[in-house]
Amino acid sequence: MRKNVVISVLLVLVVITILAFVVVSDYIQNKSSRPPQLIVSEEEWDFGMVKPNEKPTQIFTIKNEGEEDLLIERVRASCGCVKTSISTKRIRSGKSAELKVTFDTTGYDGKITKDIFITSNDFQEPEKRMRVSVEVEHQPNPILNLSQTEWNLSLISQGDKPSLNLMIENTGDKDLVIDKIEVYSHMSYNVTLPLNVLPQWKQEITLTYDSTGHEIGEVREAIRIFSNDPKKKAISFLIRGYIKEKESPIISIWPTNLKLTLKTDLKEGAIDKFVLENLSEENVKIISVNASADFLAPLRSEFNLNSKGKEDLPIVLFKEKALEKIIGESGEEYIYLTIALPVKITK
Numbered sequence: 001m002r003k004n005v006v007i008s009v010l011l012v013l014v015v016i017t018i019l020a021f022v023v024v025s026d027y028i029q030n031k032s033s034r035p036p037q038l039i040v041s042e043e044e045w046d047f048g049m050v051k052p053n054e055k056p057t058q059i060f061t062i063k064n065e066g067e068e069d070l071l072i073e074r075v076r077a078s079c080g081c082v083k084t085s086i087s088t089k090r091i092r093s094g095k096s097a098e099l100k101v102t103f104d105t106t107g108y109d110g111k112i113t114k115d116i117f118i119t120s121n122d123f124q125e126p127e128k129r130m131r132v133s134v135e136v137e138h139q140p141n142p143i144l145n146l147s148q149t150e151w152n153l154s155l156i157s158q159g160d161k162p163s164l165n166l167m168i169e170n171t172g173d174k175d176l177v178i179d180k181i182e183v184y185s186h187m188s189y190n191v192t193l194p195l196n197v198l199p200q201w202k203q204e205i206t207l208t209y210d211s212t213g214h215e216i217g218e219v220r221e222a223i224r225i226f227s228n229d230p231k232k233k234a235i236s237f238l239i240r241g242y243i244k245e246k247e248s249p250i251i252s253i254w255p256t257n258l259k260l261t262l263k264t265d266l267k268e269g270a271i272d273k274f275v276l277e278n279l280s281e282e283n284v285k286i287i288s289v290n291a292s293a294d295f296l297a298p299l300r301s302e303f304n305l306n307s308k309g310k311e312d313l314p315i316v317l318f319k320e321k322a323l324e325k326i327i328g329e330s331g332e333e334y335i336y337l338t339i340a341l342p343v344k345i346t347k
Contacts, residue, residue, distance in 0.1 A: 036070035036091075038122040039063045040099070040130060047134040053106045056134060060099040062118070064091040071121045075099065078115040081108070082132065103134050107231050111135045142176035142199070144229040145169040146237065153219055153241025156211055160246075161254055163208045166237070170197040172229070180226040186210045187223065211243050218242055250284060251305065251339070252277040260317040262326075269295075269319035273312045274335070278305040288338040289313065295321035296333055 041061035050056055064070035072089040087098040101116065116130040147167035156162060170176035178195040190206040197203045207223070219241045226234050253276055260270045278284050284305040289298040299314040315335060322331075 033067040035123050036064055036066035036068045036093075036121055038070055038118065038120050038125065038128055039065050040118070040128060043129075044131045045101075045133070047103055047132065049135050049137055050105060051137050052109070052139045054136075055102050055104050055106075057100065057102045058132070060101065060130070061096050062086065062091065062099050063096040064093055066122075067093045069093070072097070072118065073121070074117075074119040076117050076119075078117075081105070081112075082114050082116065084116060101132060103132060105134060105136045108134075108136045109138055109141070140174040141172050141231075142170050142174045142197075142227065142229050143172035144176055144225070144227050144232050144235060145171055146225075146235065149236075150238040150240070151207070151209075153209065153239065153243075155242050155244060157246040158214060158216060158243055159212045159252075161208055161210050161212075163206055163255065166205050166207055167202050168195075168197060168205060168225075169202045170199055173199050175199065177228045178225060179228070180224075182224040182226070183207075184221060184223075186212070186214060209239065214243050216243055216245055250278065250280045252279055258315060260315075262317070262319055262322055269317040269322065271314060271316050273314040275310055275312055276305060277310045278307055281307055282342070283307055285340040286337055287340045288336075290336045291315075291333065292336070293322075293325065293333040295325060296335070298335060 039062075041063075045058055045060070047056040047058065062072070070091040072086060072091070075084045075086055077084055081104045083102045083104065085100045087100075089097075091097050099118075103112075103114070105112070111133065112135070113131060113133045116132065118128040118130070119126060120128070122128070145168075147169070151164050151166075153162055168176075168178065176197040176199075178191075178197070179193060181189055181193065183189065186209065188208045188210070190208075191203075195203060195205075219239060221239045222236045223239070224234050224236050229235075253274055255274070258272045258274065260272055262270070276286075285302070286300075286305060287302050289301050291298060295318045297316045297318065299316060300311075303311055305311055313335075325331075
């Protein structure tokens with residue numbers, strides 16, 4: 001009996017010893033195993049020279065040189081033009097995965113460099129950075145630039161028709177073609193489309209904003225200009241301001257100033273006009289029209305403005321006289337109107 005007890009105790013001790021050995025051995029083995037380590041076949045890659053709009057592709061090898069599984073959490077690029085895909089996100093010890101990288105060069109010109117970031121459970125380098133480069137062969141292209149990207153109407157009255165001279169410039173080396181200008185119904189422009197702008201040239205267009213019938217309040221609108229610029233197929237031009245209720249005048253004059261230039265092919269000079277509109281219920285008489293300089297000549301000296309009617313007032317700029325008397329690049333003169341307003345007297 002006693003002998004059996006001793007044998008049983010010895011068997012228990014043997015089993016405990018074996019289990020302890022297995023546990024300790026496994027612990028030592030796990031403790032000594034190396035963590036996952038991400039190794040990429042090429043950390044920098046140059047696709048070399050390619051033609052415009054090409055999409056070169058390269059396959060990289062991602063290897064796990066650690067002894068534990070390498071887990072790829074995320075692969076991202078610094079630009080949407082670089083597309084990536086990886087064959088697997090769990091890489092066993094000593095195994096590899098393929099990372100496919102495609103560089104979309106659409107719209108690019110010259111040398112381009114972008115970064116790729118691989119996030120993993122590699123403790124020493126949790127975010128591996130790769131760099132890819134490509135050089136896109138130059139192709140002649142137009143480049144659209146605007147003299148300004150916003151038109152501030154400020155405070156205008158309902159019915160006002162402000163205008164803006166907008167400069168369109170082509171800084172590229174190919175003809176710029178403006179094929180569409182998208183505007184609201186109360187806006188207009190003074191050019192015929194398609195509009196062609198030569199390389200390194202400028203073209204001025206006049207935008208007119210007709211606030212007649214427009215709602216009172218804040219203006220936040222935009223027009224869009226469409227062209228063959230590969231990088232800016234459509235560019236927005238913002239318009240903002242505030243429209244207040246119009247205080248009905250007796251006479252409306254538009255524009256409120258004329259812009260005449262001596263850079264004209266006409267030998268005699270230049271001509272433009274004011275438009276006068278009578279918004280009152282009574283007829284109005286203009287009894288004299290004069291200029292502040294002898295090189296400006298109104299073509300009408302007196303006329304009637306009937307109720308709700310419009311009349312043109314043409315102004316001529318005499319080139320030779322103006323060149324003699326204007327000092328500097330520009331000058332400013334005035335047109336004077338004398339209006340006869342009726343005064344009714346009763347006894």
